[in-house]
Amino acid sequence: MTQSRRMLVLRAVVEDYIRSQEPVGSTSLTKAHDLGVSSATIRNDMAALEDEGYLIQPHTSAGRVPTEKGYRYFVDRLATVVPLSEAQRRGINSFLSGSVSLKDALQRAARLLSEITGQVAVVASPSLAKATLRHVEMVPVAMNTLLAVVITDTGRVAQHGLAVGTMPAIEAINRLSSTVNEQCVGLSLAKAGEKVRAIAESAGFEEVRDVAQSLADAFGSMALDERANELYMSGASHLAHSSSLADLAPLFDALEEQVVLMKLMSNLSEESTASGVGVSIGSESHTPGLLHASVVSSGYGRNTRTEEGDADGSAASIDTNDNEPIAFVGSIGPTHMDYAATMAAVKAVARYLSAFISESGPEQ
Structure with missing residues (x-):
């Protein structure tokens, strides 16, 4: 034998x-x-x-x-991730091409992946910690408060209140905004915070020094706050058709623990194999609620370059070190899921989200 x-x-x-x-x-x-x-x-x-x-x-x-x-x-030993059907590729195209914003694209992606796999789909919004600054506006909203509207390269829009002792003249605020936008575009939020602190100490910005320091603190806070990631989930109703009643309660509890789920799927997407997809089976997740479930996850990024046709999972990606995942897309189902089909669907949706971020993100 x-x-x-x-x-x-x-x-x-x-x-x-x-x-x-x-x-x-x-x-x-x-x-x-x-x-x-x-x-x-x-x-x-x-x-x-x-x-x-x-x-x-x-x-x-x-x-x-x-x-x-x-x-x-x-x-x-799944040597290749089989391509999706023509109908499924058209479905992904149709769903995502109609998106009017990043949030809309992520919600649509979750619904579509759930429909393709018949399982729970989870899509995370891009992490602010891995985003770079595209634009910032500061608008007075009260006697002692400015609202900083921060737009990142991934299309995320974050708002942060800045408390000030005395409101500076609007001209001084606008000049600070212009300087920050000139010098900080393309920097991570952490590095942008450091740059803004340097601007605050430079000559000519004495009137807005407190504002600049508050903005730098806001950048630093956003860079560290992984909870700013939003999870879009779809297809929980599918669980009732694929799991025993005894498995459902702990599984739903696991889905509620979004921080645990986010860490698991993020790690999976970063540890993915040559296929570009990571898989955790049953107890491998070290999460009691997922003992009878498997998780398939793939990262998506801002400038992922792929060979023609890769969006359907039929060709290998050509990622560079500059294109590490900024978020993930994944599917959760029973351990007896169709792994080949689920991996193909997750990979395809991740590729389309990468393209969406790269081509449309900044305008969102």
């Missing part, structure tokens, strides 16, 4: 179980797959795979089902 044939049997079991969600027996494998050996030989292979922890045999059935270890082997 060869190891390679045994693993072909494992792959066949995983594929059949994903499709039927019924324990898989040697007889059905023999009929459905051309493995070149008898049913008895396959039965021996399945017994060996069970001994090795790749399969388990429910006590109520003669068939076997994959374990987490079995799914992990299967996922790690």
Whole structure:
């Protein structure tokens, strides 16, 4: 018995179980797959795979089902992410091309991914910590308060109140805004904060020194506040059709823990394999509510360059170090999800969001 044939049997079991969600027996494998050996030989292979922890045999059935270890082997050896269908590609194009803002695009992406996979879709807005400054405006809104409106390269618009002891003349405020926009565009919010502090101490800005210091503090605060990420979620109703009632309560609790979910999916997207997609199966997430679920995640970025056709998952990306993910898109479903299809859908939506950010983000 060869190891390679045994693993072909494992792959066949995983594929059949994903499709039927019924324990898989040697007889059905023999009929459905051309493995070149008898049913008895396959039965021996399945017994060996069970001994090795790749399969388990429910006590109520003669068939076997994959374990987490079995799914992990299967996922790690998905050599290519299959392209989406033409209809699905048109669907993504249609949904995202009609977006009127970044928020609208992210909401649409979550709804669409949920429809494609039949699972829970989660899309995070771009992180302010990884954004760069595109424009800032400061507008007096009260006797001692200015509103700073900060626009980033990813299309995020953040607002921050600036308290001042004495309101400077509007001309001085406008001059400060112009200087900040001239010197800080393209800088991260953290570096922009440092630059604004230097501007505050330079000659000619004495009247707005307090305003500049408050703006620098605001930039620093926004750069550190990962909670500013918003999560757009869709498809929770799909869970009722794919999970047992015993699994639902902890799973919904896990979905409510957005900080935990965000950290998990962000880490997955950054640790993704050559396929550009990260997968966590069951207990690998170290999250009790996701014990019977799998998470598929991919990062999207501002200037991701891809080969022609990659948006449908059919070609490899050509990322550079300058194009690290600024946010993620992912799908959550049962451990018996269709991994190949889910990975393709997640990757495709991530590619379209990258293109949207790159082409349209600054205008949002």
